[in-house]
Amino acid sequence: MKSKIFLLITGCFAVLLTSCLGDSDYDSYYEVDKNCQITEFSLSSDSVSGLSDVKFTIDQLNGRIMNLDSMPFGTEIEKVICTVKYGSYVTKLEVIQEATGDTIDWNAEDSLDFSKPVKFITSSYDGMTKRVYVAQVNVHQVVPDSMVWRQYITNILPTKFVDQKVISFNDGSADYYYMYVQPAANTAYKLYRSKQTDAKSWEELPLTGLPASGVLLSQITSYNNLYYVVTKEGSLYSSADAVNWQLVEGTPKVKSLLGYIDESTNQPAVLSAIVEEENGLVFAAMNAEGQWETGEMVPAHFPVEGFSSASIYLMYTSRVMVVGGKSSDGQLQNASWATMNALDWAEQTDSYGDYFTKRQGTMMAYYDNMFYLIGGIDESGKPQKDIYRSSDYGVTWNYVDTLVVLPSSYQARGFASMLVDKDNYLMIFGGKSTINGQDLNDIWKGRINRLGFERQ
Structure with a gap:
């Protein structure tokens, strides 16, 4: 019996010893590897x-x-x-x-x-x-500050059209582009949409509530979870879903929608507009309750149509800026204007300056921490494709002749819709090569290379 106990103890000891030796070998290997x-x-x-x-x-x-x-x-x-x-x-x-x-x-x-x-x-x-x-050693294979432009698609829609406007819209499930078009003068408006991840396949939506003609599509503005648009007769329409529109009752006669101001610490949210009163055109603001307040008289050289507009939040304040366009006396302008309350506006540039020629239908967007201004149609009716940038909120503009210029295959135009997508592409939809001509049926996109770089 004693011998069996001795053998059991000896065996266990041997197993433990073997186990310890095995761990020691592993530790030694790990140490060498490390x-x-x-x-x-x-x-x-x-x-x-x-x-x-x-x-x-x-x-x-x-x-x-x-x-x-x-x-x-x-x-x-x-x-x-x-x-x-x-x-x-x-x-x-x-x-x-x-x-x-x-x-x-x-x-x-x-x-x-x-x-x-x-x-x-x-x-x-x-x-x-x-x-x-x-x-x-990772080295950038492209010039970081250059922009590559390409024609993303031709023949967006199967039909021709004489007016268009593209907006961004989220229906709660996906981000879409909504494109409003008028196939021909004095014909009913149509609405198409495409997912922003695609922008090639467009489906028609049943647009309702807008008048048969006279809608200033270029001035469609989002404000306070609604969309607004004005007609040539001064009527204001609104929509919650960008599809079904209705007339807004009890408003003054609206000449132009200039943009919107978001609510901030020192600012209420308002819709910025120009309205007609007995003594002339005045700046006006509509608050979230639909109440209107009027401000200063509109200067003679302030644009009332054909301008480009951007609403942005900068330096703890919200503001609207408009550039170019045509004044009430029919004169083209080349100045930029800005406001922080919609009731009084400040001219950012000298109206007689020469940063860019007088034009209407320019495309403007806030991109890469500065304003980009592209194209438009000048006083002689010639379409443009030049690019200007402003890093001081429209006070000065610099002509861009390298790195981000549009290619020779891009047809000069004005009155296009220009948006910035979530991947930092500038998207240019349609536009006109002549004031009264049909819209171009294509989409261009470009991105500054470094805005597409990803960390590895």
Whole structure:
């Protein structure tokens, strides 16, 4: 009996000893593996500005070394100094340069060619443990500040039309583009929609409530969860779903809708407009309850039609800006105006300035933290395709002649709808090449390259 007990104890001890020896081997292997890691990585070169400041991330799990923030377009990294630190068990460091096809026992001093990925292989003292890393330097393959334009689609709709306006609309399930069109003068308006993720397949919706003609589609404005539009006769219509419209009763005679002002700490939300009174045109604001307040008289050179408008929130205040257009006496303008209360407006630029020629039907959007102004039709009736930018909210405008210019295949136009989508593309829908001509039946899109960059 004693011998059996002795054998049992001895067997258990042997099992425990074996288990402990096994754990020890595993720990030793893990320690060797860990101490074969590359722990620090950097590059430098007297001829490559800023290279020494580039931060590289070492992915120990997948054996990847890279810079998450790409270097500027055109950076040359063919011969640069590489500095690495690695674990204490490394006795051999082998390098394979894809650009040259060379495999060398690297001395951690010779320069390397990183124009293509470089493979680093670390080996332990006994040669049994190795770690493989692939290092690459990410360099932008396009000029970050350039814009690539392309004609996204031709023949948006199967029918021709003489007027159009595109708005963004979310029905609670998806983001859509809604396109209002008038097929011909004095004919009923039609409405089509397409998902913003598509913008190629358009379906017709049953538009109701709008008069048969005279609607100023270009002035459709969203405000306080409703959409508003005005007619040439001064009637105001509203809609909650952008499909079914109704006349707004008890309003003054509205000449123009200029935009909207969102509510902020020091501002109530209002719809900005120009209304007709006995003594002339005045600025006006409609609050959320539908009550109207009038302000200053409209200056003689303020645009009342054919202008471009943008409502934005900047520097803790909401404001509306309009540019270009035609004044009440029929004169084209080239100034920009802004307001923060809809009742009084300030001229941002000199009306006699020469930032851009006098024109109507310009397209304007707030994009890349500045205003972009594109095209329009000038005093001679000639369509334009030039681009101007303003970084000071319309006070000054700079002509853009490089990087973001429209291609030669783009047909100059005015009166197009221009929107910015969620992927930072500027979308240009239709437009006219002549004042009274049919609208162009196409969509163009462009994006500044860096606005599409993603972190790896």
